[in-house]
Amino acid sequence: MESNTIISWNRAGKLSCCLLAAVAVLVSGCVPQDAQDDLVASPRLEYPYQVGTTVAMLTDVVRKVAGEKAQVKGIIGEGIDPHLYKPTSSDVKLLQASDIIFYSGLNLEGKMGDVLVRMATSGKPVIAVTETLLNDGSYVMTDEADHYDPHVWMDVGGWIQATQVIGESLARFDPDQAELYRKNTQSYTAELERLHAYGKRAFATIPESQRVLVTAHDAFNYMGRAYGLQVRGIQGISTESEAGLKDINDLVDFLVDHQIPAVFVESSVSQKNVRALIEGARAKGHDVQIGGELFSDAMGETGTYEGTYIGMLDHNITTIVRALGGEAPRQGLNGQLTSH
Incomplete structure (x- = not known):
């Protein structure tokens, strides 16, 4: 070379x-x-x-x-x-x-x-x-x-x-x-x-028992390690991996056993598996909400605040914290979020 x-x-x-x-x-x-x-x-x-x-x-x-x-x-x-x-x-x-x-x-x-x-x-x-x-x-x-x-x-x-x-x-x-x-x-x-x-400040406000992030695929492990969240993804690190029925059933049991209030969809990944989780939990008597749409492998729309790296992370942090019972301003760190 x-x-x-x-x-x-x-x-x-x-x-x-x-x-x-x-x-x-x-x-x-x-x-x-x-x-x-x-x-x-x-x-x-x-x-x-x-x-x-x-x-x-x-x-x-x-x-x-x-x-x-x-x-x-x-x-x-x-x-x-x-x-x-x-x-x-x-x-x-x-x-x-x-x-x-x-x-x-x-x-x-x-x-x-x-x-x-x-x-x-x-x-x-x-x-x-x-x-x-x-x-x-x-x-x-x-x-x-x-x-x-x-x-x-x-x-x-x-x-x-x-x-x-x-x-x-x-x-x-x-x-x-x-x-x-x-x-x-x-x-x-x-x-x-x-x-x-x-x-760090916002995630610390989530009740400790609810600091669990469940998403469509394993894109949030670095976030979990940095900010003290347990992370569970339906699919693996790459969206090329497929989630099996056992993976979904195990996550349903986890949601029910731990009374997790919300799961999250992703902007660049199909919602099918996440919705299967919600239906499975509901069948077992636990109502799980979609806490919001997160940006994982792609940012928001070009020309918007969420279409910047800072806006993308501000959106994710704010969305997760508010959905899991923590405290974060509705418009995020810089007061510029448009999707809340």
């Missing part, structure tokens, strides 16, 4: 396979520090330069850090499940036209692996924002089959570290504007720290 290729190979064998030169290789969900050190400044850089991103949560943060120096274009938008998303020819063209590419990693964009490899081996910087978290060794969560849990953005503390990777990567890529990127990173991080504190 070229010296400025920011993608790594064969990381613990846990991520999606793709073919390159007729040889199966493993695409890492993260970038090792020694690879990031190889990132070099782009020659003949013209403003605004082009940045390609995968998921919207990432696109929003890169825009905040890059400011007017870059035109940031994302591939996977509102209401779209990144676990199942397959890149189109227009997506490939977007990435080819990008000067630098950011992706989330940890196998979130599993079906885009071969495209990301192709971009990286062409000499283009391709950066996984979760690299420092994976290098930490203790942060990244896995399921029973040892698959990475990619939903890091559900813990604002984790997404702060991803934001810092973005800032440092842009500073190295465009050293003439390094001070600006670091200033933007610092300013945005302060907003994220305020949101993180809100989450």
